[in-house]
Amino acid sequence: MSEAESPSALATTHQVLNQAPPLTGHNLYAGDTALREAVQHNGGHWAEDDLQRYGEVCGRPEMIERGYNANEFKPIFESHDRVGNRIDLVRYHPSYHQLMQLALSEGLHSAPWTDPGPGAHVARAAKYYLHSQLEAGHGCPVTMTFASVPSIRLNPQLAEVWLPKITARGYDSSNRPFTEKSALTIGMGMTEKQGGSDVRANTSTAIPLGDGTYEIVGHKWFMSAPMCDAFLMLAQVEKGKTPGGLSCFLVPRWRPDGTKNPLQVQRLKNKAGNVSNASSEVEMRGALGWLIGDEGRGVNAIIEMVATTRFDCMIGSSSGQRQAVLQAIYHTSQRSTFGKTLIDQPLMQNVLADLQLELEGSIAMTMRIARALDHLDREHEQMLMRLGTAVGKYWICKRTPHHAYEAMECLGGNGIIENFITARLYRDAPINAIWEGSGNIQALDVLRAIAKTPAIITHWFDELEKSKGTDLRYDRALVRLKNEFSNRDEIEYRARHLVDQMALTMQAHLLVQGGNSAVAEAFIASRLNSAGAHNTGCLPTGLDVATLIERGNPLAI
Template sequence: MTDKKALSDFANTHTVLNQPMPLQGHNLYAGDTALREAVTRNGGHWGEEDLQRYGEICGRPEWIERGFQANHYKPEFEPHDRVGNRIDQVNYHPAYHQLMQLGLSEGLHSAPWTDPKPGAHVVRAAKYYLHCQVESGHGCPVTMTFASVPSISLTPALANEWLPKITDRGYDPSNRPHTEKSALTIGMGMTEKQGGSDVRANTTTATPLGDGSYELVGHKWFTSAPMCDAFLMLAQTEVGLSCFLVPRWRPDGTKNPIQVQRLKSKAGNVSNASSEIELRGALGWLVGEEGRGVPAIIEMVSTTRFDCMIGSSGGQRQAVVQAIYHASQRSAFGKTLIDQPLMQNVLADLQLEVEGSVAMTMRMARAFDHLDDEREKLLMRLGAAVGKYWICKRTPHHAYEAMECLGGNGVIENFITARLYRDAPINAIWEGSGNIQALDVLRAIAKTPAVLNNWFDELERSKGSDLRYDRAIAQLKNQLASMDDIEYRARHIVDQLALTMQSHLLMQTGNSAVAEGFIASRLGAQGIGNTGTLPVGVDVKAIIERGNPLTIA
């Protein structure tokens, strides 16, 4: 018979060693050298104290936990109440609402509109970059609400009624008429089954009712955040494709017949409900001019695309945070991971991607702040499409490589890297996939040749600083000089537009380690390889130190 002491010995099989504790309680802004420098460089220095405050909030364990909860407990659709009345209710976990409340209370949906000043978009972009590292799914309605303002402003009567509530910093998730609320969120409905990004193929119709309102009949294949208080939607009138503001409830307190058919079951972005809807005679009001629906809603789309740049840059940053922290806390083969040369190559390469993404995103935020300047407006016109294409498309592989740094733990759902990987493709696909962005760049160049001249004028500021950079610009100009097979070559052209702009911006920062590492690995003779193939001579330790979340300047 085995005695008690022997049983006790068998019960204690091992002590947990060499496993890093969860990273929490750190300041996401203070530990992000690239972001801090970009904020100052682009005119957001006045927001430093507020960003330091918010960086500390975003690192708190309770907010990190809410991000996990909002993804674990997915939204659930409740079409009818218990006695059979149609309610089209989507129920979320309380953590989702808490994250929404935090984002809106910080003005992520409104600050540059309610307090416009130099650097307003820069500071808002930096704050949103911090916020989305906690949880990205709920950012969809935050972004759409923010982006709706330029479109709704096209119709003064709607703007006067709706914008004060849209820009209010409260959050009211209740399922009731907008007339009874002081704070509203706005969604968007463009995509239909038969057309996808080709919105001119939309079949939803809008018929005037004679009192300035319209009746919409049709469907939308993707309507995210269906609990928003109203949606900007495209529909066909006798004049052509037009844009409408469609409320979830009618002003008389009856339910507007926007009927949710089901929620999408998505690979990522699972905290955010995305739905298929049918419009069964829904009430809507014209936004902008009839027949000019695309120009009206493109005001919103261009802004959501900019937020995709912010969100994907933030996702890259959070992935690097996890990879560098893990590597600094875990040992293998007798040495800490972060001290091993091959891991240093990988980590530095991951950080270089963030450096380029942050530099480009914040430069476009500065342009957003100065759209009254024609050169900045031209830069933003091309930069939003180029940046959205490149940064969002680089993020999925970046997330995977960071996940691999954690080994098997990286793919486990209670490690944030698994969620970052699942969410990474979303921004690349939504708001215009890669091909749509590349074609939009070609369209912009063809319609307004000044956008390309202005782009090269910006790049000219760094000419002569690096032979590889000068050579890349010359090659890009040669590629653009010929229109032969231009659509076939569009992705490669946009790749080079992005890489040369990022190289220029990084050279302008004056950090030689970052600029040299980026250019050598992105514009050098070997071209872009797999992550962790930086050439010999790059100052990997200096680059990693810039990305270390525990390094406080």
């Protein structure tokens, strides 16, 4: 090379220094102390080897890349084929299908139904928590398929045909009739334009045809995962001039004879987050449907599905918190500023410990409700699950957006860039808080459950009493909560505050029972002994923040 062809010394402006390399190749389960302890404490110890295996799978670089691809290449809707036939087809990036295949092959949609037993829901929740850290959007059809099983069982004839395919460990994304497939996914469509969460205001109608089927006419304003093979939907039964009431139906995309069911997608939603998951607006133009449960009892038929999807919202938001924490801790352990590694800066330690502490409470509560699901033959567990899914869904999901933001801030400017996962975590964070009943709906549901079954709050307090006497601050919080419930004045107005305190005292109790004194002390000192609301990173002095940060360190194995 001649001197004239030699690169100029100015061609290289700088070296890239003090930047954290991507975090890949780590075991998501092995590096998560809070999760491992919660699994052991709640009866999932038998699944330890499988969870260790799956933690390694979910940390692989190629799996993480699939999560990025599924979000970068959004679903595309095609209403008609190239010659004009109506097809209502949504096309996804191959990475989306690969993640779906992984989830369903691991039984995240079915394991507790096909292999029930002690700790089945705990093990499934832990595994789903690991899986959801790859990418949140495709979890929607996984969750809906899982949650549909109790409702579909209400129609034994349908259950005999559909459930073996719904619970099969396989994934078939092909656009063809359910009769030709060995593995099926299920969605749900409840929300309409005029009603929102008030599903009793639904205007879609279902006319019985006399052969056990119904013809459904109407619309759904939100129907996620429109490529599912069938959907649980609510519609008003019409019998001449005598309304049959709001009822639940299984509506397939294809009729049994192989013709297309007129369940027509109008468009896909352009969402701020959850973009890998197609959410659609649909119209039903005489769509075939089968009744689930009894006529006029649609809410009762679908309520178990709703409760289960709310529980999965708890799992998903806890998972988002975990991924945010591990990214924050990892980044700050790799980057230096003002002469110290970020993670060694006292104020950053306060922030990181507080982020981990939030996650500790979320995991503890989620896994306790999973344990309740494993023991619904016991009245106490049944009552705890009924309130716990509403309280947990409200609190954990509502805390996650701010938690995601604070973790994003730990990465500085990099945190808001789309090829850093924290930006996606932040965009996805509000979804679980809004879907399946937003904050007000959950808080009012708690009051409604207590009014309908007064013994339910007694069971809640019985659970909390198990930690009474361990810490005076906890005891005082328990007394305050009981006093709040004894005051019935403007109780709906105060509903959010009540549920806030229910969540915090339950999390404190569970962390006390968990046995790690550093975690329990920090939680009680910062959450139960506080003068009021505060931002993340305002933990009081004297806490063992080093232990908290170490528990969240993804590389501390």
